[in-house]
Amino acid sequence: MKIKYDTKKKFVEQVFLLEILKGLKLTLKRLFSKSVTVQYPKEKKPLFPGFRGKHALIRNPLTQEAKCVACMRCASVCPARCISIRYSVDEKTRARKVESYDIDALRCIFCGYCEEACPVNAIVLTEDYEYSDYTREPFRFDMERLLKNWDEFLEKNNIEPDNYLNPFLRPRGLPTGELPAGKRIKVPDEWTYEGQVVWRNGKAVSAKEAASE
Amino acid sequence: MELLWILIKILIVFAVVMLHVMYATYFERKVIGHMQVRMGPMRVGPHGILQPIADGLKLFLKEDIMPTVADKKVFYAAPLICLISALSAVAVIPFFEGFAIANINIGLLYIFAMSSLASYGVVLAGWSSNSKYSFLGGLRSSAQVISYEIAMGLSLVGVMMLAGSLNLTDIVHAQMKSPFKIYLIPQIIGFFVFVVAMFAETNRTPFDLPEAESELVAGYCTEYSGMRFALFFMAEYIGMIIMSCLAVVCFLGGWSGPFDVPGIPFFWFILKVYLFIFLYYWVRATLPRYRYDQLMALGWKVLIPLALFNIVLTGTIKSIFG
Numbered sequence: 001m002k003i004k005y006d007t008k009k010k011f012v013e014q015v016f017l018l019e020i021l022k023g024l025k026l027t028l029k030r031l032f033s034k035s036v037t038v039q040y041p042k043e044k045k046p047l048f049p050g051f052r053g054k055h056a057l058i059r060n061p062l063t064q065e066a067k068c069v070a071c072m073r074c075a076s077v078c079p080a081r082c083i084s085i086r087y088s089v090d091e092k093t094r095a096r097k098v099e100s101y102d103i104d105a106l107r108c109i110f111c112g113y114c115e116e117a118c119p120v121n122a123i124v125l126t127e128d129y130e131y132s133d134y135t136r137e138p139f140r141f142d143m144e145r146l147l148k149n150w151d152e153f154l155e156k157n158n159i160e161p162d163n164y165l166n167p168f169l170r171p172r173g174l175p176t177g178e179l180p181a182g183k184r185i186k187v188p189d190e191w192t193y194e195g196q197v198v199w200r201n202g203k204a205v206s207a208k209e210a211a212s213e
Numbered sequence: 214m215e216l217l218w219i220l221i222k223i224l225i226v227f228a229v230v231m232l233h234v235m236y237a238t239y240f241e242r243k244v245i246g247h248m249q250v251r252m253g254p255m256r257v258g259p260h261g262i263l264q265p266i267a268d269g270l271k272l273f274l275k276e277d278i279m280p281t282v283a284d285k286k287v288f289y290a291a292p293l294i295c296l297i298s299a300l301s302a303v304a305v306i307p308f309f310e311g312f313a314i315a316n317i318n319i320g321l322l323y324i325f326a327m328s329s330l331a332s333y334g335v336v337l338a339g340w341s342s343n344s345k346y347s348f349l350g351g352l353r354s355s356a357q358v359i360s361y362e363i364a365m366g367l368s369l370v371g372v373m374m375l376a377g378s379l380n381l382t383d384i385v386h387a388q389m390k391s392p393f394k395i396y397l398i399p400q401i402i403g404f405f406v407f408v409v410a411m412f413a414e415t416n417r418t419p420f421d422l423p424e425a426e427s428e429l430v431a432g433y434c435t436e437y438s439g440m441r442f443a444l445f446f447m448a449e450y451i452g453m454i455i456m457s458c459l460a461v462v463c464f465l466g467g468w469s470g471p472f473d474v475p476g477i478p479f480f481w482f483i484l485k486v487y488l489f490i491f492l493y494y495w496v497r498a499t500l501p502r503y504r505y506d507q508l509m510a511l512g513w514k515v516l517i518p519l520a521l522f523n524i525v526l527t528g529t530i531k532s533i534f535g
Contacts (some may be wrong), residue, residue: 023500024495024496027495027499030247035246035247036251039252061410147458
C-alpha cells in the first residue's frame with residue numbers, strides 16, 4: 001500500500017496555519033454548544049415501548065397468583081435456556097399446576113421470546129433495568145420473586161395493572177385471528193398486525209396488503 | 214521591616230498561585246469537556262466546583278509507591294526540582310506597578326534559567342525511575358527542551374532589543390511608551406515563535422511527548438504516585454502560568470490596559486494571563502500530538518530561522534528609524 005500525503009498545500013495555508021485555525025474555530029464553536037451528557041442517576045433517558053428489562057410474572061388480579069399455565073412454551077423457546085419450570089398434573093382434571101418457576105437472569109439474553117410466546121401473557125420483561133447487586137444469588141428469580149418484581153415495577157412507575165401494555169404482549173407478525181385468546185388485547189393500532197407498515201418495492205404498505213400480494 | 218514585607222509578598226503570591234493551580238485543573242477539565250460536548254466534573258459541589266479539593270485530598274492520602282530498583286535519592290529529588298524551580302520563577306514576575314517579589318535586572322534570563330532547570334527534574338525523574346517508559350519520556354523531554362529553549366530565547370531577543378532591558382518591569386514600561394503600546398504588533402513574528410515554543414517548553418499538547426499517554430503510559434511520571442505525582446502536576450501548571458505571565462509581560466503590555474480599573478491594579482494582567490491559559494486548553498482540545506521528527510523539524514527548521522529573521526528585521530528597522 002502506498003500512502004499518499006497531501007504535500008501540495010498552498011504556501012499561504014502553511015504559513016498562516018489555516019488548518020489549525022479551522023480546527024480552533026470548530027472547538028470554540030463546540031464550547032458554546034449544549035453538551036450531550038445525560039447526568040444518569042439524576043436524569044434518565046426515556047425508554048421506548050418494548051424495552052426489555054427485569055423479568056416479572058404478571059399477577060392475575062382475580063386470583064392474586066401468576067397467570068402461568070405451565071404450557072412450557074417460554075422454556076422451550078428460550079435460546080439461553082434460562083427458564084426452568086416444574087409442574088404437577090391434577091389426576092382428575094388434568095390441569096397443570098406450576099410447582100416452581102425459576103429464571104436465571106444472569107443467563108438471560110433479553111430477547112423477549114418468552115413474553116412473545118406466552119399464550120396467556122404471564123411473563124413479561126418490564127422497563128426496570130436498575131437491579132445490580134454484589135452477589136449472584138439475587139439474580140436467580142423464583143416465582144415469588146418474579147411476582148414481587150411485578151408489584152415493585154407497578155409501584156415504582158405508578159402503573160395501573162390493567163393499563164400496562166407492551167408490544168410483546170401482542171406480537172406483530174400474526175393477524176388477530178391467529179393469536180391465542182390471551183394475546184388478543186387492545187393495543188395501539190401500529191402495534192397490531194393489521195396496522196403494521198412494511199416496505200415493499202419502495203413503498204410503505206400495510207402488512208396485510210403485503211401478505212396478500 | 215523590609216524582610217517582613219517581602220515574606221508577606223511571598224506568602225500572598227504563593228497562595229494565589231497555588232489557588233490558581235488548583236482551579237486551573239478544574240477550568241481545564243471544564244473547558245475541554247465542553248469543547249468535546251461533554252460537561253466535565255459535575256458531582257463534587259454545584260457544577261463540580263469542589264473537584265480540585267477532592268482531587269488534592271485524594272492525592273495527599275494516596276500511598277507513596279517507590280519502585281525497588283529506583284535510584285532513591287534522585288527519585289525523591291526530581292519532583293522537588295521541578296516544583297521549586299517552577300515556583301521560584303514566579304518571584305520576578307511584576308503583577309502590577311511596583312509589585313514583584315524580586316525586581317532584578319536579569320528577570321528574563323532568570324525565568325529562562327528556571328524553566329530549563331525544571332526540565333532537569335523531568336529528565337532525572339525519567340532516569341531514576343528505572344523504567345523504560347519513564348526513561349523515554351525523560352529523553353524526549355531533554356531533546357525537546359533544548360530545541361525549543363533556543364527558539365524561545367531568540368524570539369524574545371527582539372523584545373529585549375526594543376525595550377533595551379532584561380528587567381521585566383522595565384520591559385512593561387518601555388511598551389507603554391512605545392507607539393503601539395504593546396510589542397505584539399512590531400514583534401508579531403517573535404510572538405508567534407514564542408507561543409509555539411511556550412507550548413513545547415511546558416510539555417503541553419501538541420508537544421506533550423515527554424508524557425505522551427498513548428505511547429509512554431505517563432512518560433516521566435509513570436512510576437510516581439500520590440503526592441510526588443501531584444508535585445509534577447503542580448509544577449506543570451505553575452510552568453503554564455509563568456509562561457502565560459511572560460507572554461503577557463513581554464508582548465501584551467503587562468498590567469497596562471485600555472483604561473484603569475480602580476482598586477484592582479492587576480485586573481488587566483490577570484485577564485491576559487487567563488486568556489493565555491485558555492489558549493493552552495483550547496489548543497489541547499483541538500490538536501493531536503506531533504510526531505517526534507515533526508517536533509524536531511518544526512523547532513530547528515522553522516522556529517529558529519524565523520526567530521533569527523525576526524532579530525535581523527528588528528535590528529534593521531531599529532537602526533533605520535530609532
